[in-house]
Amino acid sequence: MKLSLGTLLFSSLLIFSCTKSNEFGSEISTDAEQIAAGKTLFENNCSTCHNFQQDGIGPNLSGITHHVETDWVKNFIKDPSLAIESKDPRAMALFEKFKTYMPPFASLGEEGIDQILAYLHTYESLPDTLPLTGLQDPIPEPVPDSGIRVELELFSQLPASDEAQPLAKMTKMDVVPGTNRVFVNDQRVGLYELIGQKPQMYLPILDHKPELISKPGWATGMASFSFHPEFTENGLFYTAHTEPGGTLEPDYGYPDSIRVFMQWVLTEWQAEDPAAASFKGSSRELLRIDIPSQAHGMQELTFNPNSKPGDEDYGLLFIGFGDGGLAEQRAAYVSDSKGTRIYSSILRIDPLGNDSPNGQYGIPKSNPFAGEAGKAGEVYANGFRNPNRVFWDKKGNMYATDIGQHSVEEINKIEKGNFYGWPIREGRFIINPYGKFNEIFPLKEDDEKYGVTYPIVQLDHDELAAIFAGYVMPYGPLEGKLIFGDILSGRLFFTDLDDPEAAGVQSWGVLYEGQEISLLELCGGKRVDLKFGQDADGQVYIMSKTEGKIYRIKR
Template sequence: MMRGIILLMILVLGACSNEAVSNGPDMGEGKTLAKNLETPWMIEKTEKGFYISERGGTLKLVSDGEVTAQSLELDRETNASGEGGLLGFIVHPNDTETAFLYHTYSDDGEKNRVVEMKREGSAWSESGVIVEDIPGGTIHNGGRMDIGPDGHLYITTGDAGNGEYSQDTNSLAGKILKVALDGSIPEDNPFDNEVFSYGHRNPQGLAWDENGTLYATEHGPSGHDEINVIKPGANYGWPVVEGDEEEAGIETPLYHTGSDTWAPSGIAYDGETLYIAALRGSEVIAFDLSSNSASTFYDEGSRMRDVLVEDGRLYTITNNTDGRGDPSEDDDRLLELKMK
């Protein structure tokens, strides 16, 4: 493993107030917690260790240097073609024996669903449906989930390769969804369905700051990747506008990358900074919210899929085995980085 050396790289991004560049927080010594993972997608840390979802349809538990496969019993078989598969996995905030899982399945075409899972030993079994019939495809399946400060489950969905879905508030594709933990629709949802915000292309990261502001990362069509501040009922423009193009009734991104491509996936918030796992960008990016500036936090040349920050440590997973990277014999890996 490389020792942490801050690489000061100026990202020239032709975007709204995007010219300022800050030096990222100091990164300390890193270590590998797990290796030979298979296209890992999400990190979930619990008292038992780290659960890592793998896009091929498997779930691993990393604990005390051991990697243990978990048994998954789903009512619908996971379809792992293209960018679909087993994506998000998070444990219930009040019950470590319950979790939520996002996966792609086949039903007269590809679709996505979120289900409740119950654990017994190392086996997880489907115990209920939270949301299903989310349009899916070989690209743009979204898949990130998190529990908001309001106790609700937030879910990102992609446009499944069809931008028309994104502007249709009756479609669950190209959206950020909000549901209660039992799958019911909150009374304050803006469209009387699961939709919280719309006009998204392929959002893959969710994070809240201490004031309850929700940030999301989103893949652009060619460059023009975005960081957005998410508001209920707001339209984020895809496919009507991209980048900092403006049109009445459409939210402008907090930040976009201009012609550069990050392909941002998971994000985490800590101390006025968003940490962003970048696939095409092949690094973990530190985005300073006080100055709207980006810098490199960690760069070993790997595609990075997710990040998690806790107790002065940043955890991240490489994604070199997803068919678009150049994997080493140890890939993919779960890494722990000490933050100074």
């Protein structure tokens, strides 16, 4: 009987590996093209017998290159019989154990072997370290109800942009810095200003960007916008929207073995008259990024509202950019980049600079990877599946919500340069993005070696399915608490950011016309599509795409 390549490598790992993870493999390529080529070779030659989830006909190969010397693995692939006949101790032990020779794979050539190793090296987990089944209830403690109820009143309604729900796909409310002007987007059609509680079209984006698409649903279309802190003087603001894959050459992409479904486009707009009631001016494209699905793209654009001229953040644009569905497309190695690519990251750019790779924006010198070879200088922090809301408290601390894959939703305190776990972690749990993708597992004792910064708040899908943060409430019974909720069901929660571990999480509810009611009932649809807003006076709003309505939380 002939044993497979994977069987012998796996056995050599068990017999001879006594080193710490990641000690080997530093010379293996991390180039995305090499990895993609290796993936193709693996799938064509090895995947019938081997995977990275569990033993099949052959063993789980996850982690091989991190625990066995690279040269040994390469030489053994080329000619295992030569290693055995030369009395190599590891090869001899394998022969004694299995009593057979593995056929040589020298025909792959140096390039092919290097490519397979590049692909294998994207799998860091040791074989057989995960249980056969994942956790059924990762966070069993239920969220208690605080008993707090606040009164809502209808404030405004956007015009319907479709005949079917959601009637108006609004995702954000924002104000022009230093003014009382309030704006709300509809992903399908553009940007409204709320004047006397009435929406007035400010930027009909389809007139300027006819390639924009907002279907299929989710967060496609014009998903976010933000005004420059000096908009009243320079007239600059920014939008993120989707266009079909292949519309134009991207600034950032990935190997062509992965489909390109959509492109995210960051645009700078300059109003001729910043005080005008409707936009008239010019625009320029800053950045275009390929993604393989409609999910987890450029969900957030924002400036630090606490920053002042002279501060590090002043005038720098933060961009929440998820993994674009790469993990679902079984290409997690692209998002699992540790800062080498911009996917799964919170980015920080200088929109008025010009030293980016495409020359359309600047890379702040204080960014953690600025000027570092092999790194994406735009990356401020990485390891996010979908950082859909980035915000700051009054003390200047930065936070982000991150929507999980199948089990856990997160609130993270953001520190420059830190890694927040995706795609190898979901909350404070292990996830194997190359294998048991919809299961999570407890952390191991040696977890610190991965350098993950874990969320300050995590809730499982017994409580909510897709997290979205609001604001630290400035008034009412929730004053001083961060409010957040579930995008789908509209269930509402709060915590204390000063000490979330001690404070825990509690739920709260709403009253409408004096009667307690769930947001799902109030919105009259199958899902709420919950978002929060705040005006210049600190008034907080709850928004729902279902009927395009905006509700004000009464003081």
